[in-house]
Amino acid sequence: MGKKAKRRAVLRIEVPFTSDPPVLTSDALGLPRLLRRPAASFVMDVTVIDAADGRLLRDGVVVAHRVVGGIGEWYLSAPRWSPHLPEECTRPLGTSGDLPVELAHRLRPLIRGAVLGPIAALRCTRDEWALRDAEGGVAAVVRDERVTVRHGGVATARYREITITPERRGLTKAQRDFLTAAGLAVNGTVVAQFPTLQERLGAPATGLTNFPVPRPLAPDATLEDFVSSVFATHLLAIATTDLARRRAESDDVGGVNAQLWELGKDLRGLAPVLEPKWREATERLLGGLPWSTPAELEPALPAVLDALVGGARAPRLGDLARRPAAVVLLDRAVHAGRILKERCGALTVEAPGEQWAAARLAAEQLVVAARVVSPLAPELLGKVLVGVEDVVTALRACESDASVAPPELGGMSAEQAFLLGAELERKRALAVARRADFIERWPGTVKRARKRLGKARKQ
Incomplete structure (x- = not known):
């Protein structure tokens, strides 16, 4: 910290609630007077609003209504979620006394259907003073706040x-040292930061957040750590996308749909390791995708977020939880690659469409299996995905049966029948050419994909 920064650094002192005010004036040090600021001194009654489990406070959001001098207002602070939610804002209290519709709407992804109510009451007595220097200017502003916390009408904490x-x-350094000593003289403690409101209120506000920041994954991460990180990533992405939509007052749910599609892909990729009932229940919640309007999205989204909150905190993996994620998931990708090789190896130009469809499904399954584990070996598995996605595209083009059934010619003129027959032959020839081309080219692509999977498995 530079010299100027040190001179301007805020000094914070935690003082016993009943201590006498510290003596902060000194003629010798050029701090002769302390003048009270009546306009900035007041008594404020605060009611903190949250769900019974403290979910908003645990997620870094403070919602309260405050009353000063008989005038009330709503207060919201959500710096963690900026810019999607205000770092700090106030709204008029209103005649109903309910949380303003605008704020309730914007907070909905974090509230997720919970009932909000008062969980704590605070009375804050604030005195503010101007500490004058020898020239009569303001050297510093001193704020002394005494707060009593009540739960259920019972005082549970007091702090100053x-x-x-x-x-x-x-x-100056001498002035800072003097002010510090003045605080210590009344049994104060100098702190870098005061405890947060959550820490002052205690449980449940001090519990774990529902939206953990995904942790960096080591190559030897356990399956539990890996799946927790995957779900935490989806949870944050879905919530912030919906918060951004609400901030913009947009009815376009395309961004949220896209994030939910990505979740669905990873649910399929993790299907072999997730507890079936939980996975199936979560997939059913996504059954309405894609939603067209906010009204269609609203009923499902809170339940999806709740499912991910549980999945990120304690994924249901059974006995596999402590096994290395790379081993478990790459084994499944290697197995999917083996199935793809077998199905593609059995293809012929004359094979029915169902056989080509089965090969395409095997390729899609390999894409799903490789995509979900790709964070553990992004370079190798990224190349696998590019190659196998090309295989999927090629198989889809070959899937229709090359032996197209002849159409009904009744009622057609000779010229019409000739043109239709020529078009039919053209389609047959194109299908045969596509299939022959795939049969010639696929072994190299699939072989490279399987080789890279094996290399990733050994890392």
């Missing part, structure tokens, strides 16, 4: 915070 904020010129 003194904040000294230097003005533009800052404080």
